[in-house]
Amino acid sequence: MLITxxxxxxxxxxxxxxxxxxxENLALYGQxxxxxxxGHNYVLEVTLAGEPDPVTGMIVDLKDVKRVLEEEVVEPMxxxxxxxxxxxxxxxxxxxENLAVEIWRRLQPRFEGTPARLAGIRLYETxxxxxxxxxx
Amino acid sequence: MWTTRxxxxxxxxxxxxxxxRFAAAHRLHADSLSDEQNCAVYGKCNNPFGHGxxxxxDVTVRxxxxxxxxxxxxxxxxxAFVHRVVVEPMxxxxxxxDVPEFARLVPTTENLARVVAARxxxxxxxxxxxSPAIPExxxxxxxxxxxFEVFVTAADGGRQGAQQEQFEARLVxxxx
Numbered sequence: 211m212l213i214t215x216x217x218x219x220x221x222x223x224x225x226x227x228x229x230x231x232x233x234e235n236l237a238l239y240g241q242x243x244x245x246x247x248x249g250h251n252y253v254l255e256v257t258l259a260g261e262p263d264p265v266t267g268m269i270v271d272l273k274d275v276k277r278v279l280e281e282e283v284v285e286p287m288x289x290x291x292x293x294x295x296x297x298x299x300x301x302x303x304x305x306x307e308n309l310a311v312e313i314w315r316r317l318q319p320r321f322e323g324t325p326a327r328l329a330g331i332r333l334y335e336t337x338x339x340x341x342x343x344x345x346x
Numbered sequence: 347m348w349t350t351r352x353x354x355x356x357x358x359x360x361x362x363x364x365x366x367r368f369a370a371a372h373r374l375h376a377d378s379l380s381d382e383q384n385c386a387v388y389g390k391c392n393n394p395f396g397h398g399x400x401x402x403x404d405v406t407v408r409x410x411x412x413x414x415x416x417x418x419x420x421x422x423x424x425x426a427f428v429h430r431v432v433v434e435p436m437x438x439x440x441x442x443x444d445v446p447e448f449a450r451l452v453p454t455t456e457n458l459a460r461v462v463a464a465r466x467x468x469x470x471x472x473x474x475x476x477s478p479a480i481p482e483x484x485x486x487x488x489x490x491x492x493x494f495e496v497f498v499t500a501a502d503g504g505r506q507g508a509q510q511e512q513f514e515a516r517l518v519x520x521x522x
């Protein structure tokens with residue numbers, strides 16, 4: 211069975227590969243590369259897989275899931291500038307793709323050895339763009 | 347570059363979904379049926395003057411993240427492609443009269459989804475030669491209550507087919 215928990219956070223970023231010049235980044239990313247950055251209201255859907263406990267009827271206590279998401283994602287990223295405050299985005303472009311992979315890397319170990327396996331995440335950068343990642 | 351547990355350098359496999367919108371008119375009418383039959387099958391949708399919808403369309407592309415770009419595909423290029431192949435030819439048009447595929451095909455949203463998927467598949471290899479990104483799925487909301495989803499099948503039968511097999515082989519291997 212799958213269960214999905216949704217959270218949101220707001221953060222600023224600029225799309226620029228630190229290994230490239232400002233002109234190269236503007237050519238690659240267009241207005242997303244403007245050096246002072248811009249922001250998004252990100253929405254994250256975290257999907258867990260498991261079987262409900264016969265006694266509690268729950269796969270996992272969603273309060274625990276909420277706490278993990280707060281610790282790994284919301285607290286470090288909400289109302290932050292991703293490039294300046296959230297490693298590894300000091301050296302990695304915080305595209306939605308890279309951010310989804312980083313969130314997976316933070317969350318996956320927190321569910322290892324628990325009855326709920328991290329099955330996939332979906333990160334919405336805007337209502338019109340989202341990235342799915344399942345650890346592959 | 348990301349590394350996995352076995353420490354081999356591998357690029358993450360992601361799916362990117364981008365949403366587009368277009369408004370179009372259509373009339374559901376099958377030439378092979380009589381007027382009475384059309385009226386019975388399609389009801390109000392058979393109105394001879396047509397009607398229209400604000401279509402919402404999600405296009406899903408999958409593949410490996412380009413490490414230099416940090417993206418699966420440059421979004422401006424994806425947007426320009428979908429606008430050229432689908433949105434511009436269909437937005438503010440009458441599907442029956444303005445979109446050649448519907449000259450003889452009923453523009454139900456099942457058929458619209460197939461037509462969009464076929465257009466995307468046919469135009470993709472020339473637009474994105476050598477790209478690791480391949481189109482996977484088209485999902486269209488005719489209204490907020492009626493939603494249609496189809497997989498994109500490679501038009502060239504070769505390059506994308508081979509990529510798909512590699513992709514699926516890797517998924518199987520990594521799920522072990």
